[in-house]
Amino acid sequence: MRFELIVLGSSAAVPALGRHCSGQLLCLESSNVLFDCGEATQQQLQRTGESPGRLDLILITHLHGDHYFGLPGLLTSMALAGRKAPLVIVSPPGLRDRMAVLLEYDKYAPPFNIDFIEIHCEEPTVLIDLPAFTVTGFPLDHRIKTNGYLLREKQRPANILPEKIKEFSIPYKQIPGIKAGDSFLTNDGRTIPHEELTRPASPPRAFAYCSDTLFKPELAKVIRGVDLLYHEATFLHEDLEKALKTNHSTALQAGEMASLAKTKQLLIGHFSARYHDLEPLRMEAAEKFRNTHLARELYHYPVALRRANHQEH
Numbered sequence: 001m002r003f004e005l006i007v008l009g010s011s012a013a014v015p016a017l018g019r020h021c022s023g024q025l026l027c028l029e030s031s032n033v034l035f036d037c038g039e040a041t042q043q044q045l046q047r048t049g050e051s052p053g054r055l056d057l058i059l060i061t062h063l064h065g066d067h068y069f070g071l072p073g074l075l076t077s078m079a080l081a082g083r084k085a086p087l088v089i090v091s092p093p094g095l096r097d098r099m100a101v102l103l104e105y106d107k108y109a110p111p112f113n114i115d116f117i118e119i120h121c122e123e124p125t126v127l128i129d130l131p132a133f134t135v136t137g138f139p140l141d142h143r144i145k146t147n148g149y150l151l152r153e154k155q156r157p158a159n160i161l162p163e164k165i166k167e168f169s170i171p172y173k174q175i176p177g178i179k180a181g182d183s184f185l186t187n188d189g190r191t192i193p194h195e196e197l198t199r200p201a202s203p204p205r206a207f208a209y210c211s212d213t214l215f216k217p218e219l220a221k222v223i224r225g226v227d228l229l230y231h232e233a234t235f236l237h238e239d240l241e242k243a244l245k246t247n248h249s250t251a252l253q254a255g256e257m258a259s260l261a262k263t264k265q266l267l268i269g270h271f272s273a274r275y276h277d278l279e280p281l282r283m284e285a286a287e288k289f290r291n292t293h294l295a296r297e298l299y300h301y302p303v304a305l306r307r308a309n310h311q312e313h
């Protein structure tokens with residue numbers, strides 16, 4: 001069951017030093033989800049080898065150009081490729097009008113439906129609810145209206161134990177019900193409880209995306225326990241004043257957030273073009289949260305399924 005992030009862009013504000021503007025692709029079993037779409041995102045997508053057809057949801061954090069200027073190009077390419085499948089784009093208000101102007105001038109208007117969901121989340125709000133996962137938007141603290149996003153898998157049904165199917169001759173059509181929580185009644189009238197017939201499914205995995213924002217400790221409770229946190233770390237802490245002035249975070253603060261939220265893994269990105277060497281940013285965040293990695297472009301960051309602990313019993 002795939003759940004892996006591919007970093008497309010890790011640069012703040014401007015592409016620099018071989019780094020691109022913001023874009024992260026989360027590859028799931030059934031589809032791919034794009035977080036932000038800065039300039040050159042579509043070229044980076046091509047480099048991943050991932051099919052654009054798998055992409056059906058785009059989540060834009062805010063309307064600073066480094067987070068959405070790649071969108072007109074990507075949409076136009078999808079149109080030229082003959083895409084028919086609908087696309088959902090979530091963003092703070094204003095994106096639909098900006099895109100409409102561009103796409104109107106373009107003779108290749110998309111032959112597919114784009115469902116714009118424009119919202120600035122003032123509190124955590126479920127925006128997308130699909131069979132496989134939900135997306136919750138939450139407010140970040142930036143210079144303009146900005147959403148963070150939390151994508152969480154849905155709880156999978158329990159796994160039925162093959163030996164129990166055999167032992168109790170469980171009819172095939174009763175298996176979905178048992179996986180979902182039913183007990184089984186044998187021919188001789190015994191009730192076999194769900195727990196005896198199944199093994200709990202792996203816990204749902206979650207990814208949180210926090211870019212761009214001031215350090216916001218109260219976010220910890222929204223993103224608590226996520227498997228993978230992408231948090232911006234535009235500056236080193238010695239440049240805290242610049243971070244405060246531009247509503248960004250430092251690497252130390254990103255580490256602090258991962259630690260407060262008890263996340264399992266932290267990925268820092270949105271690096272200022274002033275830093276050639278990124279290792280000091282990683283080391284600084286790692287002071288607060290050991291399992292910190294730099295967002296390296298075109299690197300894959302998979303999240304493995306964890307074994308369910310047996311507290312459910």
Ligand SMILES: [Zn+2]
Nearest residue numbers: 012013066212
């Ligand atoms: Zn930015």
Ligand SMILES: [Zn+2]
Nearest residue numbers: 062064142212
């Ligand atoms: Zn910004």
